[in-house]
Amino acid sequence: MRSLLIAAALFLPLSAYAEVKVVEPWIPEAPPNAQALGAFMVLENDEDREVKVVSAWAPGFDTIELHKSVEENGMHKMIKQDALVIPPMGSLELRPGSYHVMLIGVHKPPKAGDVIPLRLDFEGLPSQTIQVPVKKRAEMMKRMAPMQGH
Incomplete structure (x- = not known):
């Protein structure tokens, strides 16, 4: 009976150990007076349910927020996201x-x-720390151009 319980315990939490795959993360090089920067990447989910990033943290910054940039009436603005x-x-x-x-x-x-x-902190999954390289913006924008159509 005990070995059956151990075996069940090994199989039940497998989805709790699933990890979001982070592809090509980068942060643009900052000008000397920069007050804010964006971190960019592709987040891949192999789960059969949605996964939410609910917060993030990095050393060297006062605050970290999740955002979406939108254009409304010709104005570019950022909207804070809960997830x-x-x-x-x-x-x-x-x-x-x-x-x-x-x-x-x-x-x-x-x-x-x-x-x-x-x-990156996920709802229902363990947090994941990634190493994000700082790159020249022009170099990364050229590399991302073919991906824009996705």
């Missing part, structure tokens, strides 16, 4: 002009080549 939703068996692209992680209150502007540890 970023990754669809079941799908992905969510965080990119300039769309969803992103907003890093507010920059203590020391990062330069290309730096790496910033960014913790």
Whole structure:
């Protein structure tokens, strides 16, 4: 009986250990007077249910928020999100002009080549810390252009 309980315990929590795959994360190099930066990446979900990013944290910033950029009446603005939703068996692209992680209150502007540890907190899944490279914005925008049609 005991071995049956142990076996059941091993199989039941498997979905709790599922992990969101983070593809090509990056943060743009900051100008010296930057007060906020965006973190961009693609989040892939292999679960058969939606996964929510509910918060994030990184050293060197006062506040970190989840945002979506929108254009209304010719004005560009950012709207704070309670969560970023990754669809079941799908992905969510965080990119300039769309969803992103907003890093507010920059203590020391990062330069290309730096790496910033960014913790993503998920609803119902363990947090995940990723190493996000700082890259030149122009270089990354060129690489992302073919992905814009997705």
